[in-house]
Structure formats: C-alpha cells, structure tokens
Amino acid sequence: MAVRPGDVLRSIAFYVLFYCGSLFYVLTAFAARPIGEGPFRRVVHGWSSYHRACVGALLGIRVVVKGELPGGGVLIAAKHESFFEAIDMPNLLVDPAVFAKAELLRLPLWGKAASDYGLIPVERAEGASALRRMLSGARARLAEGRPLVIFPEGTRVPHGRAPDLRAGFAGLYKMLGVPVVPLAIDSGTLYHRRWKRPGTITIRVGETLPPGLPRAEIEARVHAAINALNESS
Numbered sequence: 001m002a003v004r005p006g007d008v009l010r011s012i013a014f015y016v017l018f019y020c021g022s023l024f025y026v027l028t029a030f031a032a033r034p035i036g037e038g039p040f041r042r043v044v045h046g047w048s049s050y051h052r053a054c055v056g057a058l059l060g061i062r063v064v065v066k067g068e069l070p071g072g073g074v075l076i077a078a079k080h081e082s083f084f085e086a087i088d089m090p091n092l093l094v095d096p097a098v099f100a101k102a103e104l105l106r107l108p109l110w111g112k113a114a115s116d117y118g119l120i121p122v123e124r125a126e127g128a129s130a131l132r133r134m135l136s137g138a139r140a141r142l143a144e145g146r147p148l149v150i151f152p153e154g155t156r157v158p159h160g161r162a163p164d165l166r167a168g169f170a171g172l173y174k175m176l177g178v179p180v181v182p183l184a185i186d187s188g189t190l191y192h193r194r195w196k197r198p199g200t201i202t203i204r205v206g207e208t209l210p211p212g213l214p215r216a217e218i219e220a221r222v223h224a225a226i227n228a229l230n231e232s233s
C-alpha cells in the first residue's frame with residue numbers, strides 16, 4: 001500500500017510526542033520507586049495509557065477488545081505483530097508480568113524500570129539455567145497474583161503469518177501448571193511499519209485452556225487461537 005502524506009505527518013507527531021513523553025515517564029518512575037511499589041506501578045500504567053492515548057489521538061487507531069480479559073493466576077499467550085501490544089499490556093491488563101528478551105532489560109534507564117516492574121528476562125542462549133531463572137521469576141509473579149504474558153512465537157511476526165510456537169512455551173505451561181488464555185491481536189496491519197496508518201486494532205480473547213493438556217494439544221489450540229485474526233486486513 002502506498003504511503004499517504006497524512007500517515008507520514010501523523011507518524012512523525014506520534015514519534016515525537018510519545019518518545020519524549022516516555023523519557024518523562026521513565027524519569028518519573030525512578031523518582032517514584034523509593035516511595036513504594038504502588039506509586040511506581042501507577043507511573044508504569046500511566047506510560048502505557050499515554051501510549052494508548054497517542055495511538056488514538058495522533059495515529060487515528062481505535063482499539064477494540066472482544067471477550068473478557070483475565071485477571072491473575074494465568075499464562076496469557078499473545079500474538080505479537082508489533083510493539084503496540086508489548087507497550088499496551090500494562091494498560092490492557094492489571095499488573096502483567098511479561099516475558100521479554102533479556103536485551104531489552106539492558107537498555108539504559110528503561111531496562112532498569114522494566115526490570116523493577118517485573119518483566120521476566122528470556123535468555124535464549126543459556127539453556128536450562130535460563131529456564132530455571134524464568135520459572136523462578138514467573139512463580140514469584142504468580143504468587144503476587146499477577147498474570148503472566150508470553151509471546152509464544154518468540155518474536156514479532158508479520159500479519160498473516162503463523163509460524164510454529166517456540167518450544168519454551170510448552171515447557172513453561174507444563175511446569176507452571178496454570179490455565180492459558182490466548183490473545184489474537186492484528187496490530188501488524190496498522191502499527192508494524194515506519195509510517196503507521198489509521199484503522200482498528202482488534203484484540204480477541206480466546207477460550208481459557210486448562211492446565212495439564214498434552215503438549216501437542218496445547219500447542220495446536222494456542223496456535224489456532226492466537227492466529228484467529230489472520231484473515232483481517
């Protein structure tokens with residue numbers, strides 16, 4: 001699709017206001033951290049809500065949620081087509097703990113704030129020791145009553161594609177022993193591009209899947225559910 005001048009102007013305005021605002025929120029998060037967990041988390045949620053506001057007001061993107069979003073004690077398996085859903089999670093859910101690439105937690109300032117918030121680092125090159133640390137972090141967040149969020153395809157995927165799930169998802173599902181809630185998200189058609197365009201991003205909440213299912217079944221059902229919006233444009 002050809003780039004439209006309006007999309008370019010809206011995108012530039014979004015980049016300037018959102019990223020400048022993000023610096024303010026990161027610095028405010030550091031100031032709030034010594035005060036307590038509550039004020040700190042409110043700053044993080046404020047940042048995510050600010051992003052959603054910029055997406056709507058500057059990019060002309062509307063977000064529609066279909067289905068009832070879960071609370072704590074579950075593993076949420078989400079489609080990952082753009083940075084939209086990663087940034088939107090603290091706005092969408094209550095205190096989510098997201099599995100994220102460890103490199104993100106090494107970013108200056110933002111990485112420290114994300115780590116303090118409870119993001120769980122994924123070290124893909126370290127094998128069993130990394131899995132043990134992930135499990136420890138995940139169990140600690142579950143004990144706090146927080147939902148876990150994983151992108152089981154492992155990375156951002158262009159809209160319409162449905163690669164196999166990474167092996168680590170089934171391992172976490174088995175060892176954590178919690179229900180799984182799939183989320184289908186079609187942000188890639190609008191947000192996963194330099195020049196973003198207006199439209200509607202749909203988030204569809206799938207059927208809650210119980211713990212203890214065989215690996216082949218849980219992978220097949222999650223794969224189908226998170227790709228339920230692949231035909232949308």
